[in-house]
Amino acid sequence: MKNLIINKELPRLLRKLRRRKSKIVFTNGVFDILHRGHVDYLGKAKKMGDVLIVGLNNDASTRRLKGDRRPIFKQNDRAAVLLALEAVDYVVIFGEDTPEKLIEKIKPDVLVKGADYKLSEIVGAAFVKAGGGRVRRVKLTAGRSTTAALKKLKLNG
Numbered sequence: 001m002k003n004l005i006i007n008k009e010l011p012r013l014l015r016k017l018r019r020r021k022s023k024i025v026f027t028n029g030v031f032d033i034l035h036r037g038h039v040d041y042l043g044k045a046k047k048m049g050d051v052l053i054v055g056l057n058n059d060a061s062t063r064r065l066k067g068d069r070r071p072i073f074k075q076n077d078r079a080a081v082l083l084a085l086e087a088v089d090y091v092v093i094f095g096e097d098t099p100e101k102l103i104e105k106i107k108p109d110v111l112v113k114g115a116d117y118k119l120s121e122i123v124g125a126a127f128v129k130a131g132g133g134r135v136r137r138v139k140l141t142a143g144r145s146t147t148a149a150l151k152k153l154k155l156n157g
Contacts, residue, residue, distance in 0.1 A: 051089045057093075075093050099124060
């Protein structure tokens with residue numbers, strides 16, 4: 001069931017999942033330098049439904065969001081690592097700076113972001129709630145972040 005989905009395949013996948021009455025959970029991010037915090041977060045997100053779809057920023061949108069030195073790993077490598085995780089069922093790579101269009105295509109039952117986001121800051125929250133879905137914020141694992149890992153690597157590099 002694990003797959004990297006390209007946008008043109010998304011409608012067919014969604015029809016299949018809806019026929020099965022699967023509860024679809026969606027989250028998104030860069031997921032560069034995957035660490036325990038990511039693994040914990042994605043595991044918690046998966047428990048909120050039947051299928052976890054992860055929207056992954058492509059390399060160009062990652063550079064726009066994080067700067068010219070990012071991503072550390074290319075989008076296909078990041079997708080492969082995400083798909084190796086038990087919690088992740090599908091990965092969809094997107095090129096916009098926000099996942100708003102992707103959320104509107106998927107229409108998830110549950111939209112998940114980290115608790116470091118205020119509800120008002122979660123892209124797509126109003127859309128999901130208006131469609132009868134839920135928006136959930138997940139407590140992050142303390143001391144585990146990509147920023148912290150990069151700082152440590154610079155000290156040791």
